[in-house]
Amino acid sequence: MSSPRAVIQILITGTQILGKAFLEAGRQAAKIIPDARAPAHAVGGDVAGVGNASSGSITDQLTRQHRMTLDEAHLILNVKRGEEMENILQHYEHLFKANSPPAPPPKSATPAPRAKAVNQFHSHYLQSKVVRARERIEAESKMAAEAEVEQKSATADSSQPPPPPPPASGSS
Template sequence: MAGRLIAQILVMGTQVVGKAFMEAYRQAAANAAKNGGHQAAKNGGGGAKAAAADAVTRKTGMTVDEAMNILNITKEADLAKITKNYQHLFKVNDKAVNGSFYLQSKVVRAKERLEMEWETQGNPMKIEAETPAVASAETPVSGSPEAGTSTSSHPPKEDKQA
């Protein structure tokens, strides 16, 4: 009697799990068909260019639209506007001015994604980063010997007098 009850429970459990699995598969297939058709229409029917763009998106983990949102630009923006926005966002998020390294890295990745996109389109352009400013001789940089701090990673030795 107990063996028969356990067998019935196993059969019913298998049926429930099987039905749930099939329903999930049908839903996934419907979503793929719906989104795949939308994506193909958006990319102009696919082709080699779309495959290259998809490969770059998979490689970088960022779409062109996301990169443009991060840099706060539109598709019609010229290189000067893109460079200006990139430099501003890079400076604002610098750790030296209490910025966010994470956001600064997102800005750099967005710039790289746009450059990769332009390269796949056969128009390799580079967004110029601002060159770092050279410190003047009158104002010592913190951490430099002129500023009175040691650059060594060891603590300064104390003078022991007897």
């Protein structure tokens, strides 16, 4: 076999191998691309757990509405489930202030010595997540309170004795 013929055969074989590899990659991409274009509310959306909230329960409705699960809200505010609302609000206020931009210095007639900024860094994104977490926890506690009131009224209605039968209207 001559040298140019061997080189041509190697090139042809290599081209065939690369062609088959690209063809298979194209087939796999065609299967994946429709999944990538799925709506945000589908499983694996942009917020963890939101896409899985597909039932009609109150918790799932709140998860879709606030785009945040209750567990995520507790993690953001660094509170445990069942903590008092007062403690949750304290954590909220601390985190909100910690991510606030520094207040502008007061304007006075005499320039004050330049003080170091206590809070150099701020994040509007983190502030908004903190606010959404508080709103999600408040909405959940409000719904739980409403459900509790409904349940109490339902049990109160069922625990009352039945009304006495009406008196007989016939005379014998």
